[in-house]
Amino acid sequence: MSQFVHLNPPAREWEYQSAGSESGAATDKSAVLAFHQTVPDYNETTLHSLPDLATELGLGHVLLKDESNRFGLPAFKILGASWAVYRAVGAHLKLPVEKGDIPFVEVGARAKEAGVRIVTLTEGNCGRAVARMATKHMGIPTRAYVPTYMDEATRAKIRSEGAEVIEADGSYDDVIPVALKEARSRENSIMILDVGVEGVDEVPRYFVQGYGTMLAESDRQVLELTGGEPATHAIVPVGAGSIGEAVTAHYKSSERKNGSGPATVIAVEATTAACLYQSLKAGKSVSVRTEDTIMCGMNCGTLSTTAWPVLRDGVGASVMVTDLEAHHAVVDLKDRGVLAGPCGAATLAALRRACKDAKQELGLDGSSIVVLYCTEGQREYSLMPI
Structure with a gap:
């Protein structure tokens, strides 16, 4: 073989x-x-x-x-990211969003009132998609962590969706714990991650569903x-x-x-x-x-x-x-x-x-x-x- x-x-x-x-x-x-x-x-x-x-x-x-x-x-990432942001934010606010019948604009408005913010990490497409849904469509601030090797053109595309881009040393895998620490240390921060890691499994499943x-x-x-x-x-x-x-x-x-x-x-x-x-x-x-x-x-x-x-x-x-x-x-x-x-x-x-x-x-x-x-x-x- x-x-x-x-x-x-x-x-x-x-x-x-x-x-x-x-x-x-x-x-x-x-x-x-x-x-x-x-x-x-x-x-x-x-x-x-x-x-x-x-x-x-x-x-x-x-x-x-x-x-x-x-x-x-x-x-394709926006399919998973849109559903994941909507479901994760809705769950954080204890809203019944499982069937997708509460308008995402309403969920976004409630999230802004509650001071919700999104943390994610990306090599490009996923972070841009998360920011498009969270920040542009729902009005929720997004902070996207990226590895050092990401080129400036890709970073600019993520910023164009309204996200704040933060560089972290190392590869994609190295950035995961950095972003997780940020999300866990700040009140009302939601980690949007399409990769299941120890202690984080529900949001990645939303991506798969999307x-x-x-x-x-x-x-x-x-x-x-x-x-x-x-x-x-x-x-x-x-x-x-x-x-x-x-x-x-x-x-x-x-x-x-x-x-x-x-x-x-x-x-x-x-x-x-x-x-x-x-x-x-x-x-x-x-x-x-x-x-x-x-x-x-x-x-x-x-x-x-x-x-x-x-x-x-x-x-x-x-x-x-x-x-x-x-x-x-x-x-x-x-x-x-x-x-x-x-x-x-x-x-x-x-x-x-x-x-x-x-x-x-x-x-x-x-x-x-x-x-x-x-x-x-x-x-x-x-x-x-x-």
Whole structure:
């Protein structure tokens, strides 16, 4: 087997049981969708069909869920961030927001009266999304902690949403305890974090729930594009794991199996930050030392504690891709009219790698319907010389 692909055969038979589960994926997707439809700039993103790639790779369909413009932002994160901010603030104020039927403007007004403030940390897209919802839409002050290596252009985008940006030494993982200390030390501060760590698990689950809107959309869109046939494979980027958890729970759920049928989930990581790949190999969640990568949204060395159990049991394979492979995928998609960033395009790179190294083992053939979750739009990056 290729050093870039780790197969996880037990996942083939595993089902995610949503009823009574503690996972964030166990929520009413219709309630989340109804909430999202009240947020300014709500839109349903496009599912592109890429027939030439399907023919090239010997597959039935290659479909790409394009999250390059979600609520006017260039990434999927706003889906999770909007629901997480709303739910976390509502819970802090002891408001019954579980069904999403109290207007977020009302929740924001009450939060301002109570002196609530938001603390978050980010490598870019998540912090901007949190600030868009909390500060711009709900009027709640946001302080975003960022690692030292974040470029000024990305910081400026976060500030443009009204957030205060605070630099902290080290990597993303190093910044987590700094931000947590800030949130815990100040009254009426709420930590908005999409990564489960010890003592913080409820808010990350809200992020996972928020991604249900994207999954509900893509299920319907797949059927429309294939004449009623559901997806057989889904490929998703994995950083700390929240989006991977959402996709895996969705495609491996017992409810979906009784309807559309099960699907194989393939995770993709940068070679420089492959914590899921190494954790699956070790049989336990392990941390890895990360290095710079153009796939900066996936530059996480430790998995979310809430995501790991679902990823461990449900991911059919973890595929590592290099920066160069991700860059080539960006160019391939641009040639087809899809403007993707490296994290989003990495799913195409992973599909190419899977077809090259483990096609038979993963059941990829002429009947396969593969959905690529392209999680971010086009952005500037510098490819390091080889």
